[in-house]
Amino acid sequence: GQQLNQSPQSMFIQEGEDVSMNCTSSSIFNTWLWYKQEPGEGPVLLIALYKAGELTSNGRLTAQFGITRKDSFLNISASIPSDVGIYFCAGTSGTYKYIFGTGTRLKVLA
């Protein structure tokens, strides 16, 4: 099945640092989504993007829908220990089928 290329696979950062991760696809999407998953739980939606070029923030998180509609970026500013988890991008081309990235595992060192 189709997969998104998500990078990096994992990150170890110091508390207070900024974090960037991205996803690229061979297909055009009309919706990009970013989720966070913590151990023992299902993913929780962080940000939804619906238009090419859209830049949306949710607290310290900012995500962008790439102009080509084939990529998206998530930035976390001033990371804190509770940012630890796995971050997933997901996209859909409007057919109600969702394609997920393989995840970025984030660890924050206090």
Place this chain on the structure above:
Amino acid sequence: EAQVTQNPRYLITVTGKKLTVTCSQNMNHEYMSWYRQDPGLGLRQIYYSMNVEVTDKGDVPEGYKVSRKEKRNFPLILESPSPNQTSLYFCASSSQKTGGWGTQHFGDGTRLSIL
């Protein structure tokens, strides 16, 4: 409290023994979906349903069945489970009316082990 409830949370069973994982949501959502999560592969969509009696295949539907007889329930059926279906399964639901299809609410997962 708005939630998606999956049962069981954990199951160890043997090859060939039919099993059903139930999923129920209390948000009156039209859209429901099943995913499996495997290490290094992220989440892959198995089946989804746009509404009662409307279902369609996701990326990895082989070996699975679903039904949507009621809006709140979307069971996942493994008629003859095999070891390659050992995985962590998630059910999700969403509504165009409340945040859009992308704002899926996920259950807490069902960990299946097929021996």
